[in-house]
Amino acid sequence: MAFNIITNPEFRAFIIYLNSQVEEFLAKGAFSVKRWVMRQYHSLKLFTVILVLRKARTKIHISCDLWTSLNLKAILGITTQFINEGGILQSLILGIKEVVREHTGENIAQYVIKVLKDYKIIHNLGYFTIDNALDNDMIITTLSLIL
Numbered sequence: 687m688a689f690n691i692i693t694n695p696e697f698r699a700f701i702i703y704l705n706s707q708v709e710e711f712l713a714k715g716a717f718s719v720k721r722w723v724m725r726q727y728h729s730l731k732l733f734t735v736i737l738v739l740r741k742a743r744t745k746i747h748i749s750c751d752l753w754t755s756l757n758l759k760a761i762l763g764i765t766t767q768f769i770n771e772g773g774i775l776q777s778l779i780l781g782i783k784e785v786v787r788e789h790t791g792e793n794i795a796q797y798v799i800k801v802l803k804d805y806k807i808i809h810n811l812g813y814f815t816i817d818n819a820l821d822n823d824m825i826i827t828t829l830s831l832i833l
Contacts, residue, residue, distance in 0.1 A: 689716035689723070731805075735778060739805055741771040745812025750798060752785060752819070760785040762794060764801050768812075780805055791824020798825065799832055808833060 691697050692713045702709050713719045739746060750764045764781040781801040787793050802808050814829070816822040 689719040692716060692719050735780075736805055738770060738776070738778075739766070739768070739807050739810075742768040742810065743771060743773065744769040746807045746810050747812040747815065748780075748798070748802070749815040750794075750825075751817060752789060752794060760789060762797050764798060766805075766807070789821060791821040791826075792828050794821065795825045795828035795832070798829060802833075 693715055698709075698712060701712060713722065746766050746768045748764065748766055750762060752760060752762045755761050762781070762783045762785050763779070764783070765777060765779050767775065767777045770776045781797070781804075783797045783801070785794060785797060802811070811833070814826060816825065
């Protein structure tokens with residue numbers, strides 16, 4: 687749902703019907719909802735995901751893929767797989783980024799590097815899994831040179 691659902695009178699009435707004491711806590715507009723979501727995202731990233739990654743028992747392996755959404759935006763998904771401190775295989779989504787400019791390996795690699803740096807996992811990288819698209823060899827070459 688779009689963040690602006692919070693301004694829909696029927697939606698607000700439904701939420702208040704479920705809990706009559708919630709009205710004072712409901713956001714007034716989409717910007718407030720976005721701010722709350724982003725604050726929660728950054729909090730979980732900093733205090734949960736980065737700590738889990740730091741305690742990984744294995745190298746952290748990366749998978750990424752680029753596709754075009756229904757609204758014709760190029761989207762790069764970046765996930766990680768590793769064995770966590772409890773000995774369980776874990777998979778996390780690290781990023782879903784809109785790729786602007788050309789879809790060259792060099793350009794896409796910059797998005798991957800930024801995510802790896804944001805999560806502070808460059809020192810513990812394992813394998814990269816990608817499909818056989820033409821630019822993926824250049825992504826790996828670029829990552830190798832930069833890292």
